[in-house]
Amino acid sequence: MQESLKKRFFNLPPNVCTGGWLYKKLSSLTTSIYVLGLMAVFFVIGTIFPQGESFSEYVKSGGGFTFFVENLGLLDLFVTPVFLILSAVLLINLAVCVYDRYAPLFAKRVFQRGFSPDKTIYLTHGIAGAHVEVRRVLKEDLGFKLIFKDSEWIIMEKGLPMRLLTWAYHAGLLLCFFGLVLTYLFAFEDTMTLSPGKLQPISMKEPGRVQSLWKSSHTDRSFGLSLDEFSAEYVQAPRLDYPKDKLSRLAMGLGWKGREVALELKDDSIAPKNWRSRVRVIKDGVFAEAHTIEINDPLRFEGYTFYQTGYEQKLKVRVDASPILLETKTGEEIFLPGIENPLKFGDLKTGALYRLDGSVDRLIPFTTVKQARDANGPKDKRSYDDLGRLEQDGSITVDGRRITLAGIEESAVLSVRRDPGVNLLWTGGFITLIAMALRFYGGFYTAAYRVMEADGITLLEVCLSTKGLWTNRESILRRLEYSLTRDDLKLTPLPDDAG
Amino acid sequence: MLNYETILSRDAFLLSVELRLFWIIALAYGLAFILYAFHIVTRAIPAGKAARSIMWAAAFLHVLLIIFRTFEGGRAPFQTLYESLSWFACMTALVYLFVSRDLKKVYLPGIFVSGVTMSVSLYALLSRTPAIDPLSPPLKSWWFEWHVIFAFFSYAVFVVGAAIEASHLIVKPFLKRGYDRCLGFTPGMMDKFHKKAHRLVAFGYPLLTFTIISGAAWANEAWGKYWSWDPKETWSLATWTVFTIYLHCMTLERFKGLPASVINLAGFAFMLMTFLGVNWLAKLLGIPSLHVYAV
Numbered sequence: 197m198q199e200s201l202k203k204r205f206f207n208l209p210p211n212v213c214t215g216g217w218l219y220k221k222l223s224s225l226t227t228s229i230y231v232l233g234l235m236a237v238f239f240v241i242g243t244i245f246p247q248g249e250s251f252s253e254y255v256k257s258g259g260g261f262t263f264f265v266e267n268l269g270l271l272d273l274f275v276t277p278v279f280l281i282l283s284a285v286l287l288i289n290l291a292v293c294v295y296d297r298y299a300p301l302f303a304k305r306v307f308q309r310g311f312s313p314d315k316t317i318y319l320t321h322g323i324a325g326a327h328v329e330v331r332r333v334l335k336e337d338l339g340f341k342l343i344f345k346d347s348e349w350i351i352m353e354k355g356l357p358m359r360l361l362t363w364a365y366h367a368g369l370l371l372c373f374f375g376l377v378l379t380y381l382f383a384f385e386d387t388m389t390l391s392p393g394k395l396q397p398i399s400m401k402e403p404g405r406v407q408s409l410w411k412s413s414h415t416d417r418s419f420g421l422s423l424d425e426f427s428a429e430y431v432q433a434p435r436l437d438y439p440k441d442k443l444s445r446l447a448m449g450l451g452w453k454g455r456e457v458a459l460e461l462k463d464d465s466i467a468p469k470n471w472r473s474r475v476r477v478i479k480d481g482v483f484a485e486a487h488t489i490e491i492n493d494p495l496r497f498e499g500y501t502f503y504q505t506g507y508e509q510k511l512k513v514r515v516d517a518s519p520i521l522l523e524t525k526t527g528e529e530i531f532l533p534g535i536e537n538p539l540k541f542g543d544l545k546t547g548a549l550y551r552l553d554g555s556v557d558r559l560i561p562f563t564t565v566k567q568a569r570d571a572n573g574p575k576d577k578r579s580y581d582d583l584g585r586l587e588q589d590g591s592i593t594v595d596g597r598r599i600t601l602a603g604i605e606e607s608a609v610l611s612v613r614r615d616p617g618v619n620l621l622w623t624g625g626f627i628t629l630i631a632m633a634l635r636f637y638g639g640f641y642t643a644a645y646r647v648m649e650a651d652g653i654t655l656l657e658v659c660l661s662t663k664g665l666w667t668n669r670e671s672i673l674r675r676l677e678y679s680l681t682r683d684d685l686k687l688t689p690l691p692d693d694a695g
Numbered sequence: 696m697l698n699y700e701t702i703l704s705r706d707a708f709l710l711s712v713e714l715r716l717f718w719i720i721a722l723a724y725g726l727a728f729i730l731y732a733f734h735i736v737t738r739a740i741p742a743g744k745a746a747r748s749i750m751w752a753a754a755f756l757h758v759l760l761i762i763f764r765t766f767e768g769g770r771a772p773f774q775t776l777y778e779s780l781s782w783f784a785c786m787t788a789l790v791y792l793f794v795s796r797d798l799k800k801v802y803l804p805g806i807f808v809s810g811v812t813m814s815v816s817l818y819a820l821l822s823r824t825p826a827i828d829p830l831s832p833p834l835k836s837w838w839f840e841w842h843v844i845f846a847f848f849s850y851a852v853f854v855v856g857a858a859i860e861a862s863h864l865i866v867k868p869f870l871k872r873g874y875d876r877c878l879g880f881t882p883g884m885m886d887k888f889h890k891k892a893h894r895l896v897a898f899g900y901p902l903l904t905f906t907i908i909s910g911a912a913w914a915n916e917a918w919g920k921y922w923s924w925d926p927k928e929t930w931s932l933a934t935w936t937v938f939t940i941y942l943h944c945m946t947l948e949r950f951k952g953l954p955a956s957v958i959n960l961a962g963f964a965f966m967l968m969t970f971l972g973v974n975w976l977a978k979l980l981g982i983p984s985l986h987v988y989a990v
């Protein structure tokens with residue numbers, strides 16, 4: 197009861213909603229609760245069905261509920277009309293709330309009477325002196341500011357402007373939402389493969405949803421990228437000899453099994469550390485900018501962003517002494533003349549190797565060679581035999597044929613993206629985070645009090661409400677009482693043996 | 696310069712010391728769990744006190760373990776699932792111990808918290824690899840590190856919030872039936888506990904918001920796409936949405952009681968799905984799911 201009275205007293209909205217039924221619904225917090233609830237249901241469904249997968253892939257990998265998946269678009273749930281409409285409702289709800297609560301932030305607040313005090317403090321001052329002293333303590337000792345006053349009640353506040361902060365993070369979220377909409381409508385992306393020394397113009401095959409209404413499938417730009425060098429770095433990664441099964445781990449952990457963990461370093465114990473592409477931007481035929489693109493360091497140029505997503509490796513192999521070089525990509529099967537079953541070359545390792553002892557070496561480029569046990573049946577079901585390691589200019593013999601790794605070529609695979617929504621998204625996100633952190637972790641107090649006289653005794657009734665985690669209501673009340681009564685004569689109990 | 700042999704045996708030795716210490720901590724959480732259970736069955740206050748003291752000891756050792764792992768790996772220990780689970784268990788214990796300073800004779804939430812810290816530690820020890828492997832290049836990012844630190848910190852806070860909410864819901868019917876005390880709770884404490892759970896969610900919510908924004912910023916730096924609806928991202932958004940609903944409910948008189956409590960517990964269940972069971976529902980329904988990062 198006291199809580200609701202307090203709420204009425206402090207949070208009475210000064211504006212009275214004048215809009216119609218729809219406006220009222222759209223500015224209502226209850227609507228947002230139901231819409232957010234529905235969104236949560238959609239999100240959960242979206243975690244169950246693999247988003248972005250094609251229906252045929254889904255069926256091939258044994259997925260069930262195919263009728264619903266196909267007809268309700270469950271593999272692309274977040275672009276289905278139902279979800280888009282729901283998002284639009286939330287967006288409008290949020291926009292109306294932000295709009296509706298803007299003016300009241302600056303309007304003169306009206307406070308309604310009627311609250312029960314949290315604390316009553318008896319004062320030794322006369323009524324006039326008590327008024328002055330209480331105001332002085334709240335203002336000077338405790339930092340409160342006067343907000344409202346009538347013949348009986350006085351309201352003072354201190355702390356961060358919580359209502360403004362609550363409004364600000366909702367407005368920040370609204371900006372984020374607009375950013376998402378811009379991305380959804382206008383963003384587009386593509387991948388490009390850069391080979392060393394070749395200038396590659398920027399060409400986007402699929403424009404954004406809106407651009408595709410008037411543009412053909414190509415957006416050619418006046419600039420291009422040229423790859424100076426693609427390089428990789430590796431680091432030695434010792435392998436841990438530690439059991440995988442739970443029982444053995446438990447036995448080791450409880451000391452029943454005297455085995456110790458061990459680390460071992462083999463020839464192939466290396467892991468990628470970084471990939472980078474040194475590129476130059478050529479605009480209208482002249483050099484414009486140079487940048488080394490790394491995985492977490494993209495290149496930004498004229499609204500386009502280029503990301504290092506991977507690499508493509510081509511190998512040139514010679515069979516016996518043939519003058520013809522055969523070209524293959526790593527990770528793909530190749531049939532070589534005179535060899536019955538196809539071969540597969542593993543990732544080429546080339547570049548710098550950071551060793552455990554702190555030294556850095558250049559790797560002699562090498563790949564690993566595998567051979568399929570048979571050439572029939574689907575590729576993804578085949579099993580392979582390891583044939584070993586093949587270094588650049590080195591050879592390996594398979595089915596009596598000498599296979600030499602005669603040349604290598606590495607290209608950088610970049611993804612290029614133009615997204616006019618991100619800046620708005622980050623701005624909104626930043627505002628949201630700052631305002632939210634201040635709102636939740638900061639502190640705000642409202643004190644309503646009256647000083648009165650009853651039966652010749654002056655007393656102070658205070659009601660103190662707080663917002664934010666950085667508040668200590670009891671401490672403020674204690675400090676208030678201490679400051680007002682510190683000079684009073686205190687009644688002390690008589691010593692035990694007095695009587 | 697050290698030779699390989701020396702480096703490998705030194706690192707293996709450090710890892711085995713670390714594992715021993717982690718096992719001791721996991722068992723201590725287990726012991727606290729048993730003592731909390733004993734307290735609930737027998738109402739014996741010393742059992743509750745002993746459980747809380749053991750939690751303190753385990754949490755202290757756990758802080759040492761995290762410092763140890765930092766030196767061992769030469770980097771912040773928040774990057775593999777094994778590490779983030781350990782950080783999560785440690786933070787959960789610490790947050791609970793901090794909050795329980797003024798819970799006095801109430802030990803019921805401890806059984807949930809010690810249950811979670813024990814299970815999470817055992818899961819890390821039994822199912823994840825403790826290896827200090829080099830990180831794959833996309834994970835090497837300032838954003839990623841802070842993303843993980845805050846994600847698991849917020850989860851820890853939500854666990855304690857849920858433990859307090861659940862405890863107060865469990866004893867409420869008994870107190871309503873006229874008991875003047877149940878497992879240390881008195882009727883006058885109900886509102887305080889409901890508010891405490893609210894304060895905890897209010898503390899964790901901005902952290903979760905930061906987690907989601909930093910995750911998007913990191914994905915944008917690494918892949919050029921800030922959102923791709925993978926199950927992990929989607930679950931975290933669902934969790935955030937549920938806690939948003941909870942916070943909204945707490946501002947409305949008509950929802951701020953039982954409905955808000957139930958939504959808080961739903962938020963906790965969603966949070967568990969986010970970092971442990973992302974693919975579990977899909978598996979349950981026999982649906983092939985996308986690969987997700989195991990961090």
Ligand code: HEM
Binds near residue numbers: 223225290943
């Ligand atoms: C993505 C959508 C939204 C998010 C993430 C969000 C977030 C939040 C949060 C975390 C709070 C709790 C603050 C507190 O405890 O004081 C809150 C409060 C509130 N929200 Fe939202 N909100 C959203 C949408 C909306 C919408 C659509 C409305 C419009 C009705 C709205 C109106 C309010 C109001 C009136 C409060 C109470 C403020 C107070 O009492 O201080 N919110 N919101």
